[in-house]
Amino acid sequence: MTNTTAAGDQLIETAEAAGNRPPAARNRMSPRRRTALSGKHLLLIVISAISLFPVLLIFSTALKTQADVRTNPFGLFSSFSFENLVNAWTVGGFSDYLLNSVILTVPSTLLVVVLSTMAGYTFARLPFRGRTFAFYLVVLGLLVPFFAYMIPLFFQLRGIGLLDTLPGAILVLTSTGVSFGTFFMRAFFSDLPTELEQAARVDGCSEWQIFVKIMLPLVRSGAGALAVFTFIQNWNNFLVPLLYLPGGGYRPLTTGLYQFMGGRSIDIGPLAAGSLITIIPVVIIFILMQRQVAEGFISGAVKG
Amino acid sequence: MGAALQSTTPRVTRRAQTRLGIALIAPLMLLVAVFFLFPLGNAIYYSFVDFDGLNPTPPFVGLDNYTRMFADAEMWHALGNNVIWIVLGTAIPLVIGLVQALLLWNVRHAGIYYRLAFFLPYVLPQVAIGIVWGWIYNPVNGWVNKTLEALGLGGLATGWLGNPDTAFYAVMATAIWSITGFVLIIFLSALRNVDLEQMDASRLDGVNAGQQLRYIILPQIMPVFLMVTTVTLVGGFQVFDIIFIMTGGGPANATNVMGTYAYTSAFQLSQISYGTTLALLITALSIPCAVALNRLQRRLSLQGTGA
Numbered sequence: 001m002t003n004t005t006a007a008g009d010q011l012i013e014t015a016e017a018a019g020n021r022p023p024a025a026r027n028r029m030s031p032r033r034r035t036a037l038s039g040k041h042l043l044l045i046v047i048s049a050i051s052l053f054p055v056l057l058i059f060s061t062a063l064k065t066q067a068d069v070r071t072n073p074f075g076l077f078s079s080f081s082f083e084n085l086v087n088a089w090t091v092g093g094f095s096d097y098l099l100n101s102v103i104l105t106v107p108s109t110l111l112v113v114v115l116s117t118m119a120g121y122t123f124a125r126l127p128f129r130g131r132t133f134a135f136y137l138v139v140l141g142l143l144v145p146f147f148a149y150m151i152p153l154f155f156q157l158r159g160i161g162l163l164d165t166l167p168g169a170i171l172v173l174t175s176t177g178v179s180f181g182t183f184f185m186r187a188f189f190s191d192l193p194t195e196l197e198q199a200a201r202v203d204g205c206s207e208w209q210i211f212v213k214i215m216l217p218l219v220r221s222g223a224g225a226l227a228v229f230t231f232i233q234n235w236n237n238f239l240v241p242l243l244y245l246p247g248g249g250y251r252p253l254t255t256g257l258y259q260f261m262g263g264r265s266i267d268i269g270p271l272a273a274g275s276l277i278t279i280i281p282v283v284i285i286f287i288l289m290q291r292q293v294a295e296g297f298i299s300g301a302v303k304g
Numbered sequence: 305m306g307a308a309l310q311s312t313t314p315r316v317t318r319r320a321q322t323r324l325g326i327a328l329i330a331p332l333m334l335l336v337a338v339f340f341l342f343p344l345g346n347a348i349y350y351s352f353v354d355f356d357g358l359n360p361t362p363p364f365v366g367l368d369n370y371t372r373m374f375a376d377a378e379m380w381h382a383l384g385n386n387v388i389w390i391v392l393g394t395a396i397p398l399v400i401g402l403v404q405a406l407l408l409w410n411v412r413h414a415g416i417y418y419r420l421a422f423f424l425p426y427v428l429p430q431v432a433i434g435i436v437w438g439w440i441y442n443p444v445n446g447w448v449n450k451t452l453e454a455l456g457l458g459g460l461a462t463g464w465l466g467n468p469d470t471a472f473y474a475v476m477a478t479a480i481w482s483i484t485g486f487v488l489i490i491f492l493s494a495l496r497n498v499d500l501e502q503m504d505a506s507r508l509d510g511v512n513a514g515q516q517l518r519y520i521i522l523p524q525i526m527p528v529f530l531m532v533t534t535v536t537l538v539g540g541f542q543v544f545d546i547i548f549i550m551t552g553g554g555p556a557n558a559t560n561v562m563g564t565y566a567y568t569s570a571f572q573l574s575q576i577s578y579g580t581t582l583a584l585l586i587t588a589l590s591i592p593c594a595v596a597l598n599r600l601q602r603r604l605s606l607q608g609t610g611a
Contacts, residue, residue, distance in 0.1 A: 040407055040411070041411075041414070043407060044407055044408070044411070044414075044418050047404060047407075047418075047422070048417075048418055048421035048422065050481075051421050051422050051424065051425055051481075051485065052421050052424065053447075054425070054433065054436040054437060054440065054481075055424065055425075055428070055436075057436050057439065057440070057447075058432065058436050061439070072445075073439070073445065074439055074440075074442070074445055074446065074447060115331055115332045115335065116332075118328040118329065118331070118332065119328060119329045119332040121328060122324075122325040122328045122329045123329075125321075126321040126322070126324055126325030126328070127318075127321065127325075128318075128321065128322035128325050128326065129322075131325065134329060134333060137333070137336060137341065138332065138333075138336055140340075140341075141336065141340055142594070142598070143591050143594045143595060143598070144340075144344060144587060144591065145538075145541075145542050145586060145587055145590055146542075147542060147544075147563060147566065147583040147586050147587060148344060148347055148583055148584060148586070148587035149340065149343035149344040149346070149347050150343075150583065151347065151350065151566075151570045151571075151576060151579055151580045151583060152343040152344075152346035152347045152349075152350055152580065153339065153343040154571075155346075155355075155357065155576070156342065156343050156346065171335065171339060172339055174335065174339075175335050175336065175338075175339035175340055178332055178335065178336065179336075179340075182332065201317065206320065207317070207320040207321055207323075207324045208324055211324065211328075232427055235429070236427075236428070236429035236430065238429070238430060238431055238545050238548075238549070239544065239545065243571075253429075253431075254429055254430075254431045255431075257431045257432065257435065258431050258549060261431075261435055261438075261549075268439070271435060272435075275431075275432040275435050275436060278429055278431065278432050279428055279429060279432045282427055282428060282429065283424070283428075286420075286423075286424060286427050287420065290420060290423075293427060294423070294489060297426070297427070297486065297489075298489065298490060298493070
């Protein structure tokens with residue numbers, strides 16, 4: 001686990017570190033090698049283009065004039081206007097969807113981070129009878145897929161009046177993230193030296209003070225990575241709002257977009273604009289916090 | 305109370321730790337119990353009764369749901385699709401991801417931009433991915449058909465998602481496009497552990513690139529290879545979003561997998577118990593893979609092989 005985290009750490013930022021390159025790069029370049037190198041860059045650029053093409057297509061179609069969408073919907077950047085965005089935002093209801101996405105994602109992400117940090121500390125640092133059993137119950141969530149219990153959960157939520165409510169969906173989103181979160185945060189707390197808490201205890205700190213004042217500040221980077229990862233996961237989550245917010249009053253961007261698409265109105269312009277609104281926060285977070293994102297997703301691979 | 309514990313930690317401290325520990329995990333345990341353990345237990349109960357979503361005391365039917373499931377041709381068809389998805393959806397990203405990682409391995413300057421470009425598709429919401437690929441596959445003016453026409457292969461053009469023969473593979477190609485960046489990133493971090501001295505030495509001995517790959521690189525990244533395989537395997541059993549969004553399991557069930565079949569059975573046909581039984585089969589199939597993955601992961605961390 002710790003190793004996984006370390007790998008994520010190196011992943012994007014320190015790949016340039018010296019000594020991590022294969023031997024070829026260390027030699028002085030011969031003309032032949034230079035040709036090979038530019039050939040390689042050409043290949044990489046082609047692959048990048050394939051990788052990014054669908055994203056460009058969303059941008060291009062969203063930013064066309066409506067007339068252009070009708071005649072040439074998928075030609076790249078053949079015109080420029082905000083008509084589609086304005087349309088999606090007002091008539092398409094995407095301003096509401098965006099708001100609902102924020103209302104669902106922000107609290108569930110905060111809850112995942114807070115609950116996981118508290119539990120991670122306990123499972124790493126505070127031994128008591130029954131703790132191991134509790135830990136197994138939590139980690140069981142890493143093995144059992146959401147499919148296993150999604151259908152009964154629907155009727156359970158309906159039974160307790162949480163179906164089609166924001167608190168219900170927020171709590172379900174939270175519960176889908178805490179198993180991984182606890183596992184992830186526990187690894188960070190396990191790595192901290194025991195001398196720290198012993199010294200604090202000698203100085204007369206209470207257990208609560210040790211947790212809050214000594215330990216918490218030391219796992220900030222871990223909690224940050226967890227927050228970024230969980231935010232993206234919850235923002236992108238499709239099945240939870242699809243199942244547990246069926247009424248449509250609290251639709252987030254993902255199911256809102258799906259609904260809009262199902263309308264079959266061939267309204268490609270606003271649909272593209274809606275897609276753009278949906279992906280933009282993820283793209284921004286991804287670019288600004290790539291290290292945390294990669295770290296989260298690599299460790300997230302343990303999730304079954 | 306263990307004697308060893310007693311000798312290192314004073315009783316007062318231990319009691320304080322227990323109190324704080326229980327307080328700190330209580331909210332989590334409550335959440336896990338209500339939103340995970342309880343519905344999980346209920347799922348098993350549902351599979352032994354005939355629940356239609358309304359009747360508060362559904363009749364007990366024993367193994368009926370299970371016998372029906374194993375005699376259901378559509379279940380086997382959906383499961384077969386899962387297997388195809390797992391085989392191709394594992395093999396293709398592994399090969400492409402490895403090639404990309406090897407290409408990127410000694411790129412210094414622009415490396416970061418390539419990595420960002422390759423990884424981005426993996427973090428995008430599946431709905432947006434499904435929509436934009438739907439356009440790319442558009443029968444009239446989609447890029448796939450336009451490219452085929454430009455290459456003089458216009459005869460191959462088709463409505464990729466509407467044609468039962470191509471729909472499944474078209475959706476899979478989209479999924480492969482999305483996951484390959486993830487595979488690449490894992491391979492890149494594994495390549496960092498490859499012994500460079502050995503690479504240098506082998507080069508001096510006149511070993512060619514193919515042999516280097518086979519005898520030096522692959523053995524050293526083998527554990528990560530296995531890990532990525534397990535991840536895609538688990539994902540292959542549980543695939544839902546992208547298929548549901550792009551085709552809904554159609555046309556004519558051509559793209560149905562266990563996940564979409566369980567969903568439609570339960571929520572569109574109101575066969576709650578049957579849908580739950582199908583979902584439990586996905587669970588039963590993917591848990592062994594997930595367990596193997598966790599084992600593997602633990603062994604890797606112990607060996608310090610990374611990733």
